Amino acid sequence: MAPKKILTFSYDDGVTQDLRLIEILNRYHLKGTFNLNSGCLGQETHFMCRGATVRHMRFTAGAAQRVYAGHEIAVHTLNHPNLTKMDDAEVIRQVREDQRALEAIAGYPITGMAYPEGGVNHDDRVVRLIRENTNLRYARTITSSYSFHPQQDLLRFAPTVYHIEWERMEELAEAFIHLKTDTPKLFYIWGHSYEFDIDDSWERFERLCARLAFRRDMQYLTNRQAFDYIYAQHGL
Numbered sequence: 001m002a003p004k005k006i007l008t009f010s011y012d013d014g015v016t017q018d019l020r021l022i023e024i025l026n027r028y029h030l031k032g033t034f035n036l037n038s039g040c041l042g043q044e045t046h047f048m049c050r051g052a053t054v055r056h057m058r059f060t061a062g063a064a065q066r067v068y069a070g071h072e073i074a075v076h077t078l079n080h081p082n083l084t085k086m087d088d089a090e091v092i093r094q095v096r097e098d099q100r101a102l103e104a105i106a107g108y109p110i111t112g113m114a115y116p117e118g119g120v121n122h123d124d125r126v127v128r129l130i131r132e133n134t135n136l137r138y139a140r141t142i143t144s145s146y147s148f149h150p151q152q153d154l155l156r157f158a159p160t161v162y163h164i165e166w167e168r169m170e171e172l173a174e175a176f177i178h179l180k181t182d183t184p185k186l187f188y189i190w191g192h193s194y195e196f197d198i199d200d201s202w203e204r205f206e207r208l209c210a211r212l213a214f215r216r217d218m219q220y221l222t223n224r225q226a227f228d229y230i231y232a233q234h235g236l
Helices: 018-027 061-067 088-106 124-133 166-178 202-212 223-233
Strands: 005-012 032-036 044-049 052-057 072-075 112-114 138-140 185-191 218-220
Touching: 005 018, 005 223, 018 032, 018 061, 018 202, 032 088, 032 112, 061 088, 072 088, 072 223, 088 124, 112 223, 138 223, 166 185, 166 202, 185 223
Parallel strands: 005 032, 005 185, 005 218, 032 072, 072 112, 112 138
Antiparallel strands: 044 052
């Protein structure tokens, strides 16, 4: 019988720092989902984030197919707008066109998404439009739940923790390691890989991965695999 505890990661934007992140995930046999903006592939920008200048270079379509092999590619909208500020037709276009383009890159059906932008990046209208006009099964928000419990609305899925919340994330990791359960529980970590450059926290992240890896009572899955296991197999 498969373990009931599941660990999954979700990272946004499709930037070149993902190469180092995936090396770490692969080293510890962990799985992640990477949310890409197909309309921004190949673009390079620099911006200020938490007092540091960040290099934000996105992969080309050809590179993305290679880099994310063995993990999951998911929707992040075509051009990374705040969907709450778009009219209905543009919300649908941003999601559908990104999904179609990413399916051509990935070579498999895309069923997941992460909402772009910070702050209030989705609302009832946006969720309804996605529910009624696409076949996406899940969409991740940026609101930490600090919980391992399954949620009811997968199109407003709240991750367990944002990885820059280091102390809270490490506390949750220890709680998850020691958790005993007969029902499915999910530890869902999200972020942007360029954030590891800001505070030079790559080694700290790798230590976290090493702490969580190779445990017989855990499964290490992509977002899609995790939701398939929890909600399809267990009828939640």
